[in-house]
Amino acid sequence: MQSRQGFARRLLVVLACAGLAGCAYISKVSPRSGLPGTVVQIDGAGFSPQWHENQVTIGGAAARVIEGSASRLRVVVLRDLVSGTVQVTTPARTIVSSDVFERRGDTLGPTPERDADAKLVVGRDFPPDRRYDMQAKGASQKVLVVLARPTDIDPEAAIPGWAAAEVGPFANAKEFVQRLVSHPERGVSRYFSDATYGQLGGDFLVTDWQPLSQPWDFYAWGPADVTRAQTSVAGAQTDLDTVLANPASTQADIDAAQARLDAKKQALKQAQDSQGFLQQADFAFAEALIGAKAALGAAVFDQYADHFLVLAGPWMRGSCCWVGTGFHAESANPALPLGPFDIGFPAPRGGTWMAEDGKPGRMAHELSHFFASGDLYDGPAGAFDLMGFHDSLPLYSGYNQHLRGDWLDQGASGNVLKLQWGTPADLDQTIELVAHGKTQDPTGDSVRQVIRLRVTDGLFYFVEVRQRPDAAAGAAQDFAFDKSVPGGEAGVQAGVLITKALESNNQSNNREPMISLVPPEISPSPRLMVVGEVFTDPARTIRISVVSRTQDRPARYRVRVEWGHLPAADPNGQFDLRITPWASPPWETEDIWANSVKNDETSPPRMLFQNHEPGDETKPIGNGDPPWVGHDNTLFARISNQGVVQTPDDVRVTFYVNTPPGVGDNGTWTPFDTVVVGRLNPGETRVVEAARKWRPSVGEHTCVKVLIERMNGEVSFDNNEAQENFSDFEAEGASPYRAVELDVLARNPYDQGIAMELMARGVPRDWFVAFDHGAVWLPPKGEKRIHAVMWTDRVPEWMQDRPKDQGPPKAMISLEGWVGRPFDRIIPVGGVTAFVKAVRQVVVQAEPRQKEARSGEKLGVLGRVTPAMGGVPVAIHVIDPNGKTAVERVATQPDGRFDHVMSVPLGQPGDHRLQAFVLGGSPAAQAESPPVRVRVN
Known part of the structure; x- marks a missing residue:
């Protein structure tokens, strides 16, 4: 009834205004409800045609106008949204809606039947070159351990049965957790110190138990979720059977009932697969952290750079790693009114639970995800690395110690011997290795702790000695790690460990661990190698053998590394084609870029790039040039052969494009161009230019992938592809700046359904990001379109009385998709980095000195940029009748004017076209002048 009455009132207003000049009304608000971050469209009449002259409130709370005209506005609702009428205030009038916009929706985790509602990310003031999650080095990194208690859990009753034997004695549940951190023999602090020679450690503070608002079953996936899902499947099956049995049922009725059953079955699988994980992580973190901040006080709370949530209750798996600037969680739906819970951090914080x-x-394992490798449960290497079977507290393996942690002395005579396969061509070297103790082995001698054998950047072998500690042998042998390493020589409980580390281009590839164990030839079991055992890599003639044990404790072994003359007739495994994988963030690779002729020069010919190395415009970084929409652009890729022989066949490189850019990768790429490069010599690097020109459509932003086609005999296929996101934006404006809008596709790379959370990282102070969905459910290999709005409310430099201390004019915002299942940590599966610059909207004009000229005469060009700005780069294009373009560049004077004579004389008679383009990279927005005809006789 209320909706009909509201419609009737709106209709009366519209009819009454029909034909009247200056009439103002709001006819429609869509949607009628939402959460902070929702984009709301307001239709009506009487709005200011200048979008930024309209001020909008909802329920009295300000909304951010992002686009508008005299009859339509689009706004983003902000964090302090309350239910109420919509009010538009223009310089001439105030207009109020007859209907109410409701704050309604939820941020609950997505399911196969529903996605989460909108999400708003508020930027924070932090140095862009710093990270705030736990680092590999730093002895007193501040970690806040937050204890959280659901309503139906007594933490004292939930203390595990093994607690006293493991870390006792303690008086209560809080002291039990404190002992996990500080136990003198098995605590996290002791482990970090011993494993890293005191270079890594935490300054831990454990809070009191913070009460949560809901029972354990709300926050975590448990057996009750499976039972409920099974009941729902049975109900949906009954409904489908009823529809099928009804002769009056249409095919549409049958399809709808089948779709409901399919969704219920997916929900059941989600519940079954998610057992032991957090179900509503945002609620758990937000509520617990709000309580901890209130208890500790903001001054103490804000000192801690990482949060470790401990949830009272039964067994669960832990997970890492959130990195964010705060948490917002709420359910404003009548079925579950909860929150809102809001907490912001003064800078990005890491989160683990x-x-x-x-x-x-x-606990040590989850914190280590911030700086060490992924999980190593799949494969025997897990027994020898904390990132695997962590409860036995094994040491980190060589890859994590050396490449990720940098805990060992890296000097020329330090504790890491770095070998490069194939250099020299013939190697036979014996090295003495010593086990990792509480103190690092003295440097400057011939004894090492780790051998790093680099085959290519795609493949490393690490050799080290491992030994169980012996407290009876003295303080030097009493350390927290490796008390249960399997195998080795019984008398000394030691042996040699060889692991293989593979570079992977797939950000989410946890199914095939990066680190794997190389088994002894005579006994391929997950154990340490002993004297006389040998590992070989026949394709590369590599042989690593354990020669002898020279000391019992700490154990020392002599290890022999050999490789011989490489067989040219058999190239198998002797070369490695590589392109640098993309990295997170900023989700781009240094080996893919684009060039547009917009800012090149033709006299002398120079290929110039808007994004370039400091001081050299010819060396691209990032995207190189933002793609020039509607014009020809050229794609480039840099590839290399890191092997020691020439490739046996011609190398083929294929460029792919995908629009819009994606978060995650489900393989839906469109081939764009294939280039036959020829054979690559060992160590050769070559830049490949796509033969086909790329002409992106208006308003579309694109991902480009480059794939080096696989060839028999490569060392690794994991580094044959890379991806680049082309998303360079300018937020134009006088004051305020115009918002930037972008569609991305959330793509599921897996063969099972996943819940993906959308995150924005690198959002500076005075900048904002809104997603239409904060989290989505994606079926196997499925995808969904996500809309993102980015804007800044900073006051432009050219405005008077602007604040001196405000956010930067440029932001590198990473829009990312994070998933938990099917993994034991929360990881990004892909992202898009949006380079957004706040610039002043300008107009550029250019006129020839002479409307008519003679062939061979040089053309003079006069122009100006308004509002006047000095130092603005302008490209002058002169296009002859055959379409050939001459490009030269000039910079404006302080009054915005420029005066330039083209260095190349006019050629062929006929109509030439003159046009000027304001280039990116200055406080002025990119702009183009109207084309002007020049007649050449």
Whole structure:
């Protein structure tokens, strides 16, 4: 009834205004409800045609106008949204809606039946060159351990049965968790210190138990979720059977009932696959952290750079790693009114969690995800690395110690011997290795702790000695790690470990671990190698053998590394084609870029790039040039052969494009061009130019992927592809700046359904990002379109009385998709980096000195940029009748004017076209002048 009455009132207003000049009304608000971050469209009449002259409130709370005309406005609702009428205030009038916009929706985790509602990310003031998650080095990194208690859990009753034997004695559940951190033999602090020679450690503070608002079953996936899902499947099956049995049912009725059943079955699988994980992580973190901040006080709370949530209750798996600037969680739907819970941090913080029954190794493992490798549960290497079977507290393996942690002395005579396969061509060297103790082995001698054998950047072998500690042998042998490493020589409990580390271009490839164990030839079991055992890599003639043990404790072994003359007739495994994988963030690779002729020069010919190395415009970085929409652009890729022989066949490189850019990769790429490069010599790097020109459509932003086609005999296929996101934006404006809008596709790379959370990282102070969905459910290999709005409310430099201390004029915002299942940590599966610059909207004009000229005469050009700005780069294009373009560049004077004579004389008679373009890279927005005809006789 209310909706009909509201419609009737709006209709009366519209009819009454029909034909009247100056009439103003709001006829429609769509949608009628939402959460902060929702984009709302307001239709009506009487709005200011200048979008920024309209001020909009909803329920009295300001909304951010992002686009508008005299009859339509689009706004983003902000964090302090309350239900109420919509009010538009222009310089001439105030207009109020007859209907109410409601704050309604939820941020609950997505399911196969529904996605989460809108999400608003508010930027924070932090140095862009710093990270705030736990680092590999730093002895007193501040970690706040937040204890959280659901309404139906007594933490004292939930203390695990093993607690006293593991870390006792303690008086209560809080002291139990404190012992996990500080136990003198098995605590996290002790482990970090011993494993890294005191270079890594945490300054831990454990809070009191913070009460949560809901029972454990709300925050975590448990058996009750499976039971409910099974009941729903049975109900949906009954409904489908009823529809099928009804002769009056249409095919549409049958399809709808089948779709409901399919969704229920997917929901059941989600519940089954998610057992032991957090279900509503945002609610758990937000509520617990709000309580901890209130208890500790903001001054103490804000000192801690990482948060470790411990949830009271039964066994669960832990997970890492959130990195964010705060949490917002709410459910404003009538079925579950909850929140809103809002907490912001003064800078990005890392987040990790586990259940109350987690052991010290679990806590150390989850924190290590910030700086070490992914999980190593799949494969025997997990027994020898904390990132695998952590409860036994094994040491980090060589890859994590050296490449990720940098805990060992890297000097020429330090504790890491760095070998490069094939250099020299014939190697036979014996090295003495010593086990990792509480103190690092003295440097300057011939004894090492790790051998790093680099085959290519795609493949490393690490050799080290491992040994169980012996407290009876003295303080030097009493350390927290490796108390359960398997195998080795019984008398000394030691042996040699060889692991293989593969570079992977897939950000989410946890199914094939980066680190794997190389088994002894005579016994391929997950254990240490002993004297006399050998590992070989026949394709590369590599042989690593354990020669002898020279000391019992700390154990020392002599290890022999050999490779011989490489067989040219058999190239198998002797070369490696590589392109640098993309990295997160900023989700781009240094080996893919584009060039547009917009800012090149033709006299002398020079290929110039808007994004370039400091001081050299000819060396691209990032995208090189933002794609020139509607014009020809050229794509480039840099590839290399890191092997020691020439490729046996011609190398083929294929360029792919995908619009819009994607978060995640489900393989839906469109081939764009294939280039036959020829054979690559060992160590050769070559820049490949796509033969086909890329002409992107208006308003579309694109991902480009380059794939080096696989060839038999490559060392690794994991580094044959890379991806680049082309998303360079200018937020134009006088005051305020215009918002930037972007569609991205959330893509599921897996063969099972996943819940993907959309995150924005690198959002500076005075900048904002709104997603239409904060999290989505994606079926296997599925995808969904996500709309993002980015804007800044900073006051432009050219405005008077602007604040001196405000956010930067340029932001590198990473829009990312994060997933938890099917993994044991929360990881980004892909992202898009939006380079957004706040610039002043300008107009450029250019006129020839002479409307008519003679062939061979040089053309003079006069122009100006308004509002006047000095130092603005302008490209002058002169296009002859055959379409050939001459490009030269000039910079404006302080009054905005420019005066330039083209260095190349006019050629062929006929109509030439003159046009000027304001280039990117200055405080002025890109702009183009109207084309002007020049007649050449």
